[in-house]
Structure formats: C-alpha cells, structure tokens
Amino acid sequence: MSYLIIDGVSKSFGTFQALNEVSLNVARGQIHAILGENGAGKTTLMNILYGLYRPDKGQIFLDGEHLFLDSPADAIKHGIGMIHQNFMLVNSLTVAENIILGLGQGLKRIDFAAQHERIQTMSSEFGLEVDPGAPVWTLPMGIRQRVEILKALYRNASVLILDEPTSVLAPGEIDAFLEGLKKLQNAGRTILFITHKLEEVMKVANRVTVMRQGCVSDELEANKTSPRELARKMVGREVAIRIHHRSREPGARRLQLQDLVVLNDRGIKAVDGLTLDVCAGEIHGICGVDGNGQRELGETVAGLRPLISGAISIDGMEVGNQSVKERQRLGLGFVPEDRQGTALVLDYSIATNMALRAFDRSPASRHGILNLGQIAQDALRLMQRYDVRARSPQQPVRFLSGGNQQKVVLAREIDARPNILIVMQACKGLDVGAIEFVQNTLVDLKMAGVAILYVSTELEHVLEVADRVSVLYRGRIAATLPIAQADNEHLSELMSGISTEVAA
Amino acid sequence: MKARLIQVAYAGRSIWAVLTALLCASVLFVIAGADPIQAYVTLFGEAFFDYFGFGATVVKFSPILLAGLAVALPLKAGLFNVGGEGQIYMGALFCTIAALFLPFLHPAIHLPLCIAAGALGGAFWAFIAGWLKAYRGINEVIVTLLLNYVGINLVSYAAGGPLMEEGAPYPYSPEVPTALHLPYILPPTDAHAGAPAGLVLALCLALLMRYTTFGFAMTIVGNNAQAARYAGISVEHQILYAMSLGGALAGLAGAFEILGLKYRLFHMFSAGYGFDGIVVAFIASANLAFLPIAALFLAGLRAGAQLMQRAVGVDSTIVDAIQGLVVMFVAASLALRFSDSRWGRAAAQRRADEALAGSKELKHG
C-alpha cells in the first residue's frame, strides 16, 4: 500500500530535460534511498516534492490525496519536510528559536520555557539529542543537522526528505546519523534520502531507486541487491565519443603531492593524507564520487586554498607557500571546477577572459598598460584554434554555451604553455561535441609533453584519456592503476569504498 | 534592431530620471505660484549660460566632481565609500598644515607638496576603513560613515585651536601664503584651477581603469573576487588601493577648496560635498566618463539656486528638493536593470540558443 506516489513526473529547464517520466512508490514507514550520479535528477525530483519547483507533467499523491504543491509552505502543510544539504539555519539564533521560527503568532509572547520542554521531549522521543538553548553557531555539523530534522518533525512532518545528508558530516558523525534514521523510522516516519554513497544505502535503506540522466534506471529492494550491481546501474552509459587515445613514454616527474591534508569550507578534512605524482607527457586521471575531496585537492594545488600539512612540489621545488601567481610562473595551469564562478568573469568579454591570468605580462600588457588590440587579436586567434563559437571576441562570455565557455578557459590555460595542467571536471555540462573536442585537446597536450592531472567524477571520461588512473576516496588515493588494468567494475567499487584491495 | 534601441534607451535611463524629477519638481514651482518654465530657464540659464553664473557653477564643480570620483573609484572594486566628507576635511587639514608650516620652500615645490599632502590626508583616512575591511572583514560603509564625524571634529578642533588665527572671531586658520593660491581660470569669478584639474584627473582615472593592469585588477575584484584570486590578484591589496585612491581624491577636493577658494581652513567648510559625491556617482552609474557631466549638473543646480530665487521668487531650498527627487528617480531607474527585464532575458536566451545551435553543428557535421 503506497503512501507516497510520484507518477510520471517530467521537468525541463529551457532545453535541458532534467526529469523524464519519473515514477516512484514509497510505502509508509519506509527508508527509501534515491541513488544516482550528479546531474541524474535526484535533487530536482525532491525539489518538486518539496514545492520548490512545479513539474511540467505528472502528479504526486500522498496517502491517497492528490497534491498540488506551490511552495514549501504547502509541502509543510501536508507533512512533507526537507532537510537541505546546506542547512537553512540562522546561526546567531538558538536551537529552539530556529525550530519555532515561522510558527508563532505576531505579537504573542513566546513561552520559551514551554518550547524548550517540548523540544526536549521531542528530541528524546526521536533520539536526536539537542540543547534547545544553545546558539546554533556553537554547534558542530552533526548537531545542526539534528536541529534541521527537528524543525521538520516539529511541523509534524510525516515524510522527511534528506538531500545528501552525510556530505556535511565528519566521518565520526555518520554512523550516529544513520542510527538516528532508523529511530525515526521506528517512530513511524517515512524517509527519502538522496545520496550517491552506496555503503549508506546498504546500511539503512529498505528500497533503492537508481536514477540516471533524468530517468529511473531501476528500483529494487536494498537487501536483494549488491553494491556492485548498484554501482553498475548508476554509472553505465553508452559510449558515443571517438577519442584518439595515444600513448607515449612519460617523462620526468613534474608534480609531486605528498601526504597532503586540506580542510574544506566547514573545517573538516577533505583531503586526508594524499600522495600522488604526475609525469610529463602523461594524463594521470583521478576518478571518484563527488565530495571525496576533488575540489579541495584542485584548489590547494592551484594555490587557492591553504594546505594544513604535506607538500606540493613542482619540478622538485616546494611550492606549498607560494601564491597563485608564483605557481603560474613555475608553469602550473589550472582549469577550475566552477567554470562560471571562478574560471570566468561572466560579464566580461571573451577577449578579456582569455587574458584573465596573463594580463599583467607581455604581450597582453607592457609596463602596466593593457594592449587591448593585442588582447583582441590573441583572443581571435585562440577562438579560431579552439573553435569557440561566438560572434566576436567582444561578446560577453555570459552568452556562450557551456561548451564554448569551457573552450575559452582551456584556450587560455593552454596558451600560457603550462608544464603542468590541473583540469577539474573538464566535461561538466558539455554536450557531446564539446566533450570530444576537450578530450582530444587534452590528449594532444599530453603528447606535447605536458603533465596533466585530470580530475573528474565521470568515470567514463577519465578512462577515455588517462594513462594512469587513481581512485580518490575519502580524501586519499585508494588505488592507482595503469589504464590497461583499469576496469569499470573494479574502479566503481573502489570509488564507492566497497573494495579496498589494490589490484596488482 | 528593436532590441538595440531598447538597450540604448535603458542606458540613458539616468537622463530620463533627471527629466522626470524636473517635471515633478515643476509642480512645486506651480504651488509656489511661479512659472516652472521660467524658473528652469533662469536656473539653468544662470548656471550655465551666464558668465558669472557659470563661474559659480565651476567653483562648486571642483569639489563635487572629486567627491564623486572618490565614491566611484572604490565602487569599481565593490567598495562603498561613504566617508567622502571626512576625507575632504582631512585632506584640507593636511594641506593647510603643509601650507602654513613650510613657508621656506619655493612655491614650485611647495604647491605640489600641499596638494600631495591633501591627497595623503584623505588617503590616510580612507585607508583606515580599507584596512579594517580587507583584514578584519569590517563593513566599510559603517567605518567610513563614523570616520566622517571624527574627521570633521578633528578639523574643527584644529581650526579653533592650534591652527586658529590670532584674534579671529570665528574658528579659522591664518591665510595660506598667496604664492600657493590656485590660479583663477575665469576672472573675475572665483572659478579656480581645481576644476580643470579635477577634469583632467577624471579623464586620467577613466583611462587608468580601462587601459592599465592596475585598473583591470581592481575591476575584477569588484566583479568577482573569487575569479580575481584565481587570476593571481591579491584581493586585500586591491581593497587597500581602491580605498586609498578614493580617499586621496576626496582629500584633493578638500585641498583645492583651501588653495583655490577659501585660502583658510574653516571649521565646517564643506557644504556636504561628500554626500553630493555619492549622489553624483550614482547618477552617473559609476561610469567615470559621465561623472563630470553629472557633477556639472549638480553644481549648476546648486549655483543657479540663489540666482533663481531672486529672479522667480521661489526659495532656493527648492533646489534641495529637486536634487532629492533626481536622486530618487535615478535610484528607482536603477531598479529597472536591463539584464533582469523581459527584454534583457529574451535577448540573452536568443544568444544562448544561437551559440548552442552553433556547437550542435559540429556534432552532426
């Protein structure tokens, strides 16, 4: 007897089809996991369930009632509560104040004593211990998450949606959290949680829905499947790209990372004792599920994030303390993950963006004066070479497609003739043609002797170009394999932490 | 084509705003029993088409322009300098000290030194706020606002105490040596060289921001600090440069007021030029090329007010109301940003589709 039914839901944003006829059945009191890679549509689906988006097609039924959700307030009214990945808490207020926010009436006095008591009762009932009087900013992430959950429960949520709940927790807090989920289930709540972490699914879920590219790939009972099977269903894709894979003898070691430790924005260790190296004329691919330290790794090597301990060496020279500019001068290039936020200034023209990193050097400028003509000329040359489709170099980069934007970034970095190039999520959000172009360009670059560190969450892309493949898991390299020995299944398992053996 | 026209119309929205404000203000003239057209003709005619009136306009143009630059420049780096008033005072103070206490210097050295001192005074005052923002993350709006009053009081103390002229009835300093007085440019009006100097400065700064690596770095910081870091720029240093430069410009305004107009440091000499600077910077949408025009307009409004009062019989305070209305309408017009509007979004969508279509060709080709 299905409690929550999502029936044939479709949603598109412009020309991008995020969800395609997705259907889901959840029984009352079930813990149901929604599994999938980035971009599979999981968050979009949950946002629709929470009233943040309206579906183009399809309907939602809760306990037999057809729901028309216009806003989160509607969803809350029907007992659907959502705990976002980025908590919606007001840090300067106390736990109790956050929980009761929005529920009271205007000028009526808030009986804090009564509220505290009610929250205490609730927190013991659900096994979510909190101190109602504590200001949120003093609390660790795990406790803040409890506050978020209590917020939903306080509003009598019968269905709880959790979006990547463990992504913000320290490793030590995760088990406590999973136990907490079971307690909520025992208290009669229905739980939907979005994740890409297979071990969590196996630990607590009753049923799993696997999503891929906006569709439901499969829906199974958790204890009737295996991590291997799930991994395959998550990652499988038709290969439609022609990559000219070429190989050459790798040259000298150019980049060395030793026991690197880096913190993420929340102060948790994202990179935890990482060691790897990249040689000239090779593409060292780093595969891994998103959230295992990729972003922090790239940023710290580029100089945008401080490292806590460990060493980064370029051509044998330690650069851990050096600025971004210094590392550039030593031949380090960086293609960031956040194309629109970091790699480009959207309001500026293509030409200006092309000159972004080299603007204070010749030929872009001399003695501090910009040579706009030269910049435009160089941009034109690069646009032709890298086939950037736009009307002119003066066009703001904002109006380019994702593929063309990425070409601008690549063109810029490659034109600087780096010895080492760090590429993060090279093909994110690109269409097939652009992916082909990018991949081939990187292979050409490798053949010319550049050392490339290729970090991506798309296993397929890594395998297309890498000479060596390493798996990044929980901030460490789980294994490194030459491309000939890298097989899809084994890597997926390593990426999900299922297997820890290193194939010889 | 139509989209282009609309885009141009949006760009000129400040002008629409000004015209609308003048239209609304004409209602006030009618209430006062005056003919608005005659009032405006007198106001602007006197301010711009009469030799003496224009002279008065130019006198006010100098500080207003520089104060406007003092706001517009830090704005390029994303910083809001509300402390122009205090920086003007500090610039005037430093300038006066340099003028009065170094009489043994040859004017050819002394004059530039006094001007430099003025710039230094303002720069120093703004630097405090800049440092607190860059290294402590303290909101520069609040700090510059508070520093205004500290600066005003400091000068008030100086003019009434250590720097006060012997036996003066009001707090003011001795007169600065005649050799340091800025040359008149429109005799016999009071218009002095501070105005063309400010104009030249505005031009130089516009060129600086557009064509040098210095300006390039600063504008990236204002646009996207994360990308700036990625580009190897030190965001903290840019904040310091931007604030100091802005303060220096306001300091120059103060220095020129001393050397070109008043010749003494008076207690409370600035008639709110610091805030006029904010107004002007916004009317010009922080575009350094339009700033002189906006500053001229405001200066003309203020200068023409007195003359209009005599001619039409409406009190000159109406000019304050006009100025306020202009700012309000300009502020409202800023709310209508092209990119957010229906037209802007449509244009953006079309371009994105074009680009996507272009890259799809590659796949099938």
Added chain:
Amino acid sequence: MVEWLDASLITDMLRSSLRLMIPIGYAAMGGVLCERSGVYNMGLEGMLLAGAFGGALGTFLTGSPMGGLLVGILLGMSGAIALGVLAVLFSVNQIVCGIAINLVVIGLTAFFARLIFGLDATTQTLPGFSAMAIPLLSQIPIVGPVLFNQDPLVYLMYAVCPFLYWLLYRSEFGLQIRATGENPAAADTAGVPVFRIRFMCVLLSGALAGIGGAYIVLSQVFVFTEHMSAGKGFIALAAIILGRWDPIGSVMASWFFGFCEALQLRLQFANPEVPYQFFTALPYVASILALIGVYGRFKPPAAVGIPYRRESKA
C-alpha cells in the same frame, strides 16, 4: 573641581543630556529594528526632519500638540514608505535611497515651511508639550528631576524602549525580524514573509523617527526651522552601532551622545584645556573601537544592506 560635585549641577547635566538624546534615541530605536531586519536606514535624518515638520504643521493646523505628534508620525512614515518601496521592493541600494530621502525632505520641508508658515515662521511659537512632574518619584534626589520631571514624549520612550526589547526578543515578530536580518534565505524557507517583515520594520522606524522629530519641535524649541534635525539622524546611526543593534543598548548609546553634547555645550563657555571636540568625537571613536572588537565583538546583522532576491523557482 568641587563645583562638579554640586548635586544641582549634576542633575542639570543629566537632565539636559536626557532631553538632548530623545530625538536620537527614537531614531536609533527605529534604526535598530530596521537594521535588524536587514535594511540600512540612512534616511533617518530625513524622517526625523519630516517628523519635526509634521509636528509643527499638525500643531499649527489643529492647535494641539497631539495633532502635531500624529502628523509628525505620518510624515516620518511617508519617508519610510519611499525607502521601503525602493530598497525593499525594488532592491535599489539602501544607502542611496536613504540619502535621496534626506535630500527630498530637507528641500520639501524648507519649501513648504516658507509657504505655510511664512517668512516670520521663526518668531511665532507653537503650543507644545511641557514637563509634567510625576508626584513622589520626581522628588528623589538627582534621579527624580532627571527622569520623572519630563514631558510626555520622554515618558513615552520609557515605555517604548522596553516594549521594543520585548518585541525583538520575546515575540514571534521579533524572532522573524532577527532571522530576516541574519539569514533571509533560511527565514524564507521557514515561511517568514521576508519582504513584509522588512517593510514593516522600515515603516516602524519612520514612525519612531517621526516621534523623535516631533519632539524637537513640540518639546524643545516650539518652532520649525530649516534643517533643524542637524545631523541627529546620522548620530542615531552611530548610536545603533555603539548600542550593539539592540533597543536598550542604542538608547543608552544615545544618552552617551546626549551627555557628550551637553558636556560640550557647557565646555564651550568654560574654556577648558580639553577641547569640546573631544567630546563630540568621542562616541564615534567608541563606535569604531567597538566594531574592531576592542570592547567586545559587535557584529552587524549578517544580511544588512544586501537586498534579498529569492532563487528563481522555475
């Protein structure tokens, strides 16, 4: 120095500092609400002035200071409506809006004052509020005459201040205000009507500033003169900071400003070694030091000055 210990002198000083701070205090309380909800109110100066003008106008028309008070509040709120519409609804830069309002009010009040009151406006005095001593309490030495021999608007502040404190920290409305100023996105998700809260706070600040302005006319000078707010609205902004964005704190800070002003007035005639500017600048320096964290960390509401734009809901 012995003269300073004279009880009547101390009483006199305290009493006048209290009277001087009232307009600032009202404006500051309004500003606290406003900034706590996330909106800078640089237009407090204009709203004060509008209140003063309204006070004069209303009393002139109705003959009663109560009428003046009401008109003062109304005019203060009109200025606030402009700020609310432009800054909250249309997300225009709050500082520019505030400055615009100041300019409009300065101009319009001067213009209409000449028109309505005529050129001899400054010689006619208007009926106003006079001091009402509270029996018994006003007999307490020193404290009595200072606190309990004042006019109704001062007594009103004694009620308004704790009420606002209660409102901000003990009521749902206040909770929503605080949430909106710190994290409007979180508040929005929790169902708090962010725009409505901000608009209401701006309106309230206009009303309070209106009272403060009316006080200047109806309790202090009994006439309207051009630009009589004389920067009190800006002092209020500093008082908000020094008072840690708290109603009671800002009133205390306003009293500190008032005290310094009273001291300065006396010193101007006493010709001492310490220049009076030391005292007028002191509260501002104190505010800056407070911000830097010399006397403990004062942090402005996290989202103040940033217009709230909801993420597009496709």
